[in-house]
Amino acid sequence: MKGFLGTQAGLGADLNLLIQVGMGIALIAGAFLARRKHYRAHGICQSAVLVLNLALIFSVMWPSFHLQVFPGLRRHFGKRYYAIATIHGVAGAVAEVLGLYIILVAGTNILPQAWRFRRWKLWMRIELALWWLVLLTGIGVYAIWYRV
Numbered sequence: 181m182k183g184f185l186g187t188q189a190g191l192g193a194d195l196n197l198l199i200q201v202g203m204g205i206a207l208i209a210g211a212f213l214a215r216r217k218h219y220r221a222h223g224i225c226q227s228a229v230l231v232l233n234l235a236l237i238f239s240v241m242w243p244s245f246h247l248q249v250f251p252g253l254r255r256h257f258g259k260r261y262y263a264i265a266t267i268h269g270v271a272g273a274v275a276e277v278l279g280l281y282i283i284l285v286a287g288t289n290i291l292p293q294a295w296r297f298r299r300w301k302l303w304m305r306i307e308l309a310l311w312w313l314v315l316l317t318g319i320g321v322y323a324i325w326y327r328v
């Protein structure tokens with residue numbers, strides 16, 4: 181089905197793009213909640229983004245990667261179509277896993293003491309910066325794939 185942004189992209193890609201940009205902004209808003217010491221609201225906001233993103237990875241991005249990138253990856257890695265999607269996918273997977281790990285440490289008691297970090301602020305800042313890097317490379321994927 182054709183997308184609604186007037187590019188060559190389909191509906192899934194356009195929706196993903198819009199929701200991803202919204203989620204990137206929500207994470208920044210969530211960081212400000214923490215700054216104002218609204219820790220519960222901060223935790224809910226950041227966790228909601230992570231879970232929603234997990235759904236988008238499994239419903240849109242992983243299937244697309246599997247279908248459009250994997251088969252030609254070895255032969256065409258030098259081409260920017262494949263290179264940007266691979267860099268984006270690997271960094272995106274790291275950002276998602278790191279985010280889930282932060283939720284486990286900050287929001288639960290599941291992990292043993294030795295697996296928990298203490299410098300919460302540092303790790304959350306690293307995660308936010310990485311996330312935005314992934315978001316920007318995702319916008320790059322969209323621009324290159326659909327010739328914006």
Ligand code: HEM
Binds near residue numbers: 194200233242265319
């Ligand atoms: C923090 C995590 C992630 C963020 C913020 C993110 C963000 C984005 C954005 C903004 C787009 C452009 C919209 C689109 O073309 O659909 C995109 C596309 C894409 N992403 Fe991600 N992404 C993340 C994780 C991943 C992961 C883990 C993979 C690897 C499986 C991946 C693979 C792709 C692919 C293949 C596309 C092109 C989809 C298409 O247009 O058909 N992304 N991503």
